Amino acid sequence: MIDLHCHSTASDGSATPREIIDLAIQEKVTAIALTDHDTIAGLQEFQDAGGNAGITVIPGIELSAREENHDEFHFVGLFIDAHSEPLQAFCHHIRTLRQERNYKILEHLPSLNCPLTLSEVEAECPGGVIGRPHIAAALIRRGYFRDSKQVFKTLLGRGCPGYIARQVPTAAECINAIHQAGGVAIWAHPFTRSNLTNRHFRTLVTTLKNLGLDGIEAYYPIHTREQTREVCKIAAEDSLLLSGGSDFHGLHFPSLKIGVAYGKLNVPDRLLPLLQERARRYS
Numbered sequence: 001m002i003d004l005h006c007h008s009t010a011s012d013g014s015a016t017p018r019e020i021i022d023l024a025i026q027e028k029v030t031a032i033a034l035t036d037h038d039t040i041a042g043l044q045e046f047q048d049a050g051g052n053a054g055i056t057v058i059p060g061i062e063l064s065a066r067e068e069n070h071d072e073f074h075f076v077g078l079f080i081d082a083h084s085e086p087l088q089a090f091c092h093h094i095r096t097l098r099q100e101r102n103y104k105i106l107e108h109l110p111s112l113n114c115p116l117t118l119s120e121v122e123a124e125c126p127g128g129v130i131g132r133p134h135i136a137a138a139l140i141r142r143g144y145f146r147d148s149k150q151v152f153k154t155l156l157g158r159g160c161p162g163y164i165a166r167q168v169p170t171a172a173e174c175i176n177a178i179h180q181a182g183g184v185a186i187w188a189h190p191f192t193r194s195n196l197t198n199r200h201f202r203t204l205v206t207t208l209k210n211l212g213l214d215g216i217e218a219y220y221p222i223h224t225r226e227q228t229r230e231v232c233k234i235a236a237e238d239s240l241l242l243s244g245g246s247d248f249h250g251l252h253f254p255s256l257k258i259g260v261a262y263g264k265l266n267v268p269d270r271l272l273p274l275l276q277e278r279a280r281r282y283s
Contacts, residue, residue: 005245
């Protein structure tokens with residue numbers, strides 16, 4: 001069993017990169033990837049911790065994209081160079097855009113009777129990449145909400161009063177940045193998009209493949225069996241690779257565990273050699 005999608009305190013997870021390794025070993029995961037949002041800051045600690053741990057350690061990242069037609073994508077980059085200067089510059093630009101969004105959310109919260117200070121949010125983010133989960137944590141600490149699920153369902157989730165969209169790169173820019181850093185570009189959790197039909201999914205796969213997409217995340221905690229089968233089918237038809245992971249965030253989603261997610265996830269080990277072979281094209 002492998003897990004190629006996890007987040008640490010370097011972005012919006014609650015476990016440190018070193019703790020990710022420990023948890024993966026506990027769950028008998030054979031290979032683990034750290035894919036923090038818009039940052040590679042945790043990768044050195046992650047790789048150092050996994051060096052002699054008897055587990056395959058994969059440096060990664062997760063990037064968000066939006067097209068002019070408002071199609072949105074998340075891309076996981078696997079086997080990236082943790083010291084890639086172009087990727088570091090790309091991430092710095094994205095984090096600047098993310099921070100601008102954070103300011104707008106904080107400016108809006110008083111009108112929703114939930115005022116917060118930036119210092120309160122920063123206290124929830126030891127890694128420095130502030131996102132909505134950190135704002136949610138500060139709101140909970142203030143006593144405005146019971147838990148993260150309630151915050152996102154009623155305030156910060158898409159379509160809610162406190163939601164503000166952020167500027168993000170295009171899909172082509174994200175895929176190119178991953179390739180420049182020596183990584184394999186994977187379309188993450190495609191069926192978490194609302195109302196995605198199989199027909200539209202096929203169209204999007206063709207579009208992304210033409211931009212250089214390497215693979216698709218088929219194995220994901222909230223993909224149904226039918227959705228996983230559809231991803232596997234289309235990937236085979238289009239000669240794309242498969243990936244999968246728990247999208248572990250630690251205590252922010254306490255019932256979701258590394259490797260097994262909600263208990264039934266099992267990403268096959270056989271996917272790893274093909275991903276490693278593809279990564280050698282870009283190294």
